[in-house]
Amino acid sequence: MDPASNAEPDAHVSAPERESIRLLQISDTHFGCDPGFEFDGVNPRRSLACLIAQIRRQDPVVDAFLATGDLSHDASPESYLALRDALQPLETPVFCIPGNHDDPETMQRYLTGGWVACPEAVQLGDWHLLLLSTHLPGSQGGRLGAGRLGALDAALSAQPQRHALVVMHHPPMPIGSPWMDAMGLQDGEDFFAVLDRHPQVRAVLWGHIHQEIEAQRKGVRLWGAPSTCVQFKPGATRYELDDRPAGHRRLILYSDGRILTQVVRQASGNTRG
Numbered sequence: 001m002d003p004a005s006n007a008e009p010d011a012h013v014s015a016p017e018r019e020s021i022r023l024l025q026i027s028d029t030h031f032g033c034d035p036g037f038e039f040d041g042v043n044p045r046r047s048l049a050c051l052i053a054q055i056r057r058q059d060p061v062v063d064a065f066l067a068t069g070d071l072s073h074d075a076s077p078e079s080y081l082a083l084r085d086a087l088q089p090l091e092t093p094v095f096c097i098p099g100n101h102d103d104p105e106t107m108q109r110y111l112t113g114g115w116v117a118c119p120e121a122v123q124l125g126d127w128h129l130l131l132l133s134t135h136l137p138g139s140q141g142g143r144l145g146a147g148r149l150g151a152l153d154a155a156l157s158a159q160p161q162r163h164a165l166v167v168m169h170h171p172p173m174p175i176g177s178p179w180m181d182a183m184g185l186q187d188g189e190d191f192f193a194v195l196d197r198h199p200q201v202r203a204v205l206w207g208h209i210h211q212e213i214e215a216q217r218k219g220v221r222l223w224g225a226p227s228t229c230v231q232f233k234p235g236a237t238r239y240e241l242d243d244r245p246a247g248h249r250r251l252i253l254y255s256d257g258r259i260l261t262q263v264v265r266q267a268s269g270n271t272r273g
Contacts, residue, residue: 069099069169
């Protein structure tokens, strides 16, 4: 597969000859400007490097990576350049969306290049991947708004024959942690109203919550992912760390619309200090 540096808003990536497509979701990498920056005792750069080394050992065949927001902690050019350098050895397309910690313009300018891109949609075989920005300037929460919801509706209407996977940063539903639910997707009901009009939607993925979650709504599977660095405790009423190690989500998309998925945790635990 060729590098994705020139991917347009709707990228057409060569489909594998297999009957399945293999994706890996990484999220909330939180790279800082300073290589020594620590997020609650975890060095994000070191933690991601350990995770990537594990991925290269355990997942020799990956068609694309999905990087689902909060890729930088401080939205600095230096953090995005460092992350791009960290992702290049994967030699696999990495499709990125912004989170609340990111600055979309800075991210587009300094993160993209080589294997890394920020497309709005990607076609992979029988699958249509819709990558949505839920970034809301000045807010920890997210919003799509009428424009992005209309674009999503139009994109799904244009590709009814392909199975759809929707990818975003903010969760479109409560996850059961009051402090985190206060900074979720503000127009989640409007988002689901769009999905309800398109039966080809199979699943929704997101980041932001630094924890694993799985649910289902009207036949659409809903998945949140852990962070590649710090983890948040499920069900907590206020900010509280979890001792689970860093992780990523593995997905296998089949041509008949089925999806197999599992969360894989870092074998060596979080890298602190």
